[in-house]
Each structure stands twice: as structure tokens, then as C-alpha cells.
Amino acid sequence: DTGVSQNPRHKITKRGQNVTFRCDPISEHNRLYWYRQTLGQGPEFLTYFQNEAQLEKSRLLSDRFSAERPKGSFSTLEIQRTEQGDSAMYLCASSFTLSGEQYFGPGTRLTVT
Amino acid sequence: AQTVTQSQPEMSVQEAETVTLSCTYDTSESDYYLFWYKQPPSRQMILVIRQEAYKQQNATENRFSVNFQKAAKSFSLKISDSQLGDAAMYFCARYGSSNTGKLIFGQGTTLQVKP
Numbered sequence: 001d002t003g004v005s006q007n008p009r010h011k012i013t014k015r016g017q018n019v020t021f022r023c024d025p026i027s028e029h030n031r032l033y034w035y036r037q038t039l040g041q042g043p044e045f046l047t048y049f050q051n052e053a054q055l056e057k058s059r060l061l062s063d064r065f066s067a068e069r070p071k072g073s074f075s076t077l078e079i080q081r082t083e084q085g086d087s088a089m090y091l092c093a094s095s096f097t098l099s100g101e102q103y104f105g106p107g108t109r110l111t112v113t
Numbered sequence: 114a115q116t117v118t119q120s121q122p123e124m125s126v127q128e129a130e131t132v133t134l135s136c137t138y139d140t141s142e143s144d145y146y147l148f149w150y151k152q153p154p155s156r157q158m159i160l161v162i163r164q165e166a167y168k169q170q171n172a173t174e175n176r177f178s179v180n181f182q183k184a185a186k187s188f189s190l191k192i193s194d195s196q197l198g199d200a201a202m203y204f205c206a207r208y209g210s211s212n213t214g215k216l217i218f219g220q221g222t223t224l225q226v227k228p
Binding site: 003004031033035040041042043044045048050055056091093095098099100101102104105106107 | 117146150156157158159160163165204206208209213214215216217218219220221
């Protein structure tokens with residue numbers, strides 16, 4: 001399968017714990033995006049990488065959130081000291097060009113208890 | 114504000130019939146891209162169709178077509194000959210005003226297809 005993959009698919013954690021998600025984009029795509037989607041809503045942009053450089057971060061991305069993309073390949077999104085309000089689906093997408101189609105992964109569903 | 118609005122939370126259509134999903138957006142730019150994405154239950158989001166604002170011709174992809182009204186900032190999706198597999202949540206989206214290609218999504222419309 002050469003699509004965008006995300007791991008884990010589901011994560012249940014207790015409030016206050018740290019969690020890390022991984023996204024593997026399509027191999028030739030140098031643009032990578034993270035979005036957050038709550039139930040019944042559209043995805044909201046979190047952050048964007050072009051190669052290894054993080055070029056934009058949403059105000060939604062508080063200081064408890066950090067994302068990396070070492071070597072411009074896979075990306076990780078870490079949430080520290082999770083809160084119940086962090087419960088959502090975290091989506092990763094990648095694209096080859098600026099205006100090109102963004103291909104989405106299956107998402108990681110986070111539940112904070 | 115760069116917003117995308119879908120005013121129909123839910124729609125239903127009889128199999129083989131036609132349905133139109135509405136979307137309006139706000140932008141101060143003259144050139145931009147608009148998209149419709151489909152998200153089936155528990156499955157990943159896929160692109161249905163996209164429209165470049167500088168093109169006057171409405172985009173079509175098989176049974177899917179759009180009605181793009183640039184002056185009215187309206188971008189509706191028409192699904193012809195609806196199939197059971199079309200049942201999903203549909204999101205209208207546009208690129209944000211930055212040069213990053215980030216997408217701004219509407220709230221979504223859940224489409225039910227009745228056999």
C-alpha cells in the first residue's frame with residue numbers, strides 16, 4: 001500500500017499523559033499536513049511541513065503540541081499533558097505540489113479519559 | 114475571516130436520483146482552489162472534485178459536477194445517478210490565504226442514499 005499511513009489508529013490515554021502519533025506520507029510527497037477533526041465537524045488545520053521545515057502552525061497548536069518531520073520523511077505529532085478536549089481524530093495528509101491533491105491517511109483517533 | 118459554510122447538515126437522496134450539496138465561502142483573493150472531499154464512515158477522506166477559480170468552466174468527474182458561481186462565492190456539488198456507495202460525509206474546502214496549501218473545511222454534509 002503506497003498511500004498515507006498513520007499509527008496508531010486508535011489511542012486511549014488518561015488525562016495528563018503524553019501521546020505521540022506517527023504519519024508516513026506518500027514517499028515522493030514533500031508537503032505534509034496535520035489536521036484535527038472532532039465528531040461531526042470538518043478537519044481543522046494544525047501544522048504544515050515542507051520537507052523537514054515546519055512552515056506554519058495554527059493557533060490551535062498550543063505549547064503542549066509539538067510536531068517534527070526529521071529528514072523530511074515521516075512526521076510525528078506529540079501531545080503533552082493531554083486534556084479531555086484533545087479527544088479527536090488526528091489526520092495527516094501529504095501532497096506533491098502546492099496546489100495538488102492532498103492525500104489523507106486513515107487518522108488516529110485519540111480518546112482522553 | 115476565511116470561512117467555508119455548508120448549510121445542510123444532512124441530505125438524503127433516492128438511489129439513481131440527483132442531489133445537490135451547497136457550499137459558500139469567503140475570500141479576498143482572485144485566484145484560489147476549491148474542493149469537495151468525501152469521507153465514508155470509518156474510512157479515509159478522498160478527493161471528489163476540484164475547481165480552479167480562474168477557470169470559468171465547471172469541473173466534472175464522471176457523475177460528479179460542480180456549479181461554481183465566483184461572484185456569489187458559491188460552490189455546489191451535484192451527484193447524478195446516486196449510488197449506495199455515495200453515502201458519506203461530504204466536505205467543501207478551499208485553500209487558505211497563505212502559501213502553504215492548507216485546507217479550510219466546511220462543517221460537512223452527511224449524505225444518505227436510500228435504496
